[in-house]
Amino acid sequence: MRGAPASSGCRGSARVAELGRASGRWGLRGCFAIVGALVAVGGTWVDAHSQQSRPNVFLDCREARCNYEYYRTEIDWVNWVRDRQVADVHVIMTAQGTGAGGREYLFDFIGTDEESPYSHRHSYKSNPTDTDREVLDALANTLALGLGMFANESGYRGLATVVALETGQPEGLVSPDEVDDPWNLWVFRIRGEAGMEGESTYRNVGLEGNLSAWRTTPTWKFSISGGVGHNRLRIDLSDGTFRDNRTRWNVDSRLVYALAERWSVGVIGSTGRFLSYNLDYRLALTPSVEYSVFPYEETTRRSFTFVYGITGMYHDYTERTVYLETEETRYEQMLEIRFNQRQPWGSAWFGTSGTQFLHDTDLYRVSLWAGASVRIVRGFSVNISGNVSWVRDQIFLSAEGATDEEALLRLQQRPTDFDYGMEVGFSYQFGSIYNNVVNNRLRPRR
Incomplete structure (x- = not known):
């Protein structure tokens, strides 16, 4: 079954609609149709209304599929604006992963007229096997459906009309009772990659492979993935040639159970070889519990x-550590707090985490991170993010230390009491607020 946009306004018909643009015409199959947006004259589509009669639309999108040029080309019966303060409707696009390995894209349509509040949500679920073009087409269709409903309900009645079609099951779709899944919701993925780069005095060759499997239901979530990689590095220096050949591997798994509406329990396991951390072999198992202040359904817009x-954990070290250990078993407790929020004014997030070894409470790590992207005034936005960690838990450090070459190339961890990072930026845009024109001539290389 192909993914399709869904709307809360579609009832009794699997809540699915599919809007397509073919041969220059908009068509809709499922719950709704949008008609009257364009007028056919002699086989050519022309605008039916002046630019002033169109709603101003501000698209707020930070996902991988934010192809603004594509949306402006496909949906040319609205005014796309660059500033939310002059918009009639603010569209916030978010996304989250699905159990099958695809993505669920959520469109929140928020009207800006305080006297006539408007709020609607539409969604589209993509399949992991969909091509980029298929996903973009479906996202444009979902966006057009939401804008058509907004136009219809907000007084732009000559622009677009949303018509409810038959509420029977749309053609090509099946109900959950009719699904016979031989894989029982299991999804598998195999990935391989090889690459090389170099010049006269430098060469790097890498090989990597990965196998993963997962199964997701409303109550249970399980995933397991394993990978192996090999790198061969050669650098010619003034006093000789530096070579580094290393192989790494890892297996990670996660089992989560929905204990209650806002409570989850799970077990996280990992094992592998991590030479940068002086670990020839590591095995770790973490039972954990999570509480969510907000319902999990609201995660794309807010979470706490x-x-x-x-x-x-069990560690088998490549070299003797600074604590004179070649192998050891230790226990560590962990607490993590995360907050994320995305609103019409922008987005903000912060979090903190702490870990502490139980055999020696003086061995710990505390991390803080925060950030915000805020629109201050019309056309002016500020972005800031940062993180800092206090490090007291490097029990894996090699007693021999890192060589100068390993330190320069960051191939081996070195002692530190802290690490940090910070970014600050701003954006100010002025001029025309309209953003309808698309010109794809002589495009820059990506």
Whole structure:
């Protein structure tokens, strides 16, 4: 079954609609149709209304599929504006992963007229096998459906009309009772990659492979993935040639159970070889519990979670550590708090995490991170993000330390008491507020 946009306004018909643009015409199959947006004259489509009769639309999107040029080309019966303060409708686009490996895209349509509040949500679920063009087409269709409904309900009645079609099951779709899934919701993925780069005095060759499997239901979520990689590095220096050949591998798994509406429990396991951390072999198991302040259904717009867990780990070291250990078993407790919010004014997030070894409470790590992207005034926005960690838990450090070459190439961890990062930026845009024109001539290379 192909993914399709869904709307809360479609009832009794699997809540599915599909809007397509073919041969220069908009068509809709499922719950709604948009008609009257364009007028056919002699086989050529022309605008039916002046630019002033169109709603101003501000698209707020930070996802991978934010192809503004494509949306402006396909939906040319609205005014696309660059500033939300002059928009009639603010569209916030977010996304989250699905159990099958696809993505669920959510469109929140928020009217800006305080006297006539408007709020609607539409969604589209893509399949993991969909091509970029198929996903873009479906996203444009979902966006057009939402804008058509807004235009119809907000007084732009000569521009677009939303017509409810038959409420029977749309053609080509099946109900959950009719699905016979031989894979029982299991999804598998195999990935391989090889690459090389170099010049006269430098060469780097890498090979990587990965196998993953997962199964997601409303109550249970399980995933497991494993990978192996090999790198061969050669650099010619003034006093000789530096070579580094290393192989890494890892297996990670996660089992989560929905204990209650806002409570989850799970177990996270990992094992592997991580030479940068002086680990020839590592095995770790972390039972944990999570509480969500907000319903999980609101995660794409706001989330506030608390996670606590205890990790049991076994380390087999490549070299003797600064604590004179070649192997050891340790236990560590962990607490993590995360907050994310995305609103018409922008987005903000912050979090903190702490870990502490139980055999020695002086060995710990505390991390803080925060950021915001805020529109201050018309056309002016500020972005700021930062993180800092206090590090006291490097029990894996090699007693021999890192060589100068390993330090310069960051191939080996070195002692530190802290790490940090910060970014600050701003954007100010002025001039025409309209953003309807698309010109794809002599485009820059991507």
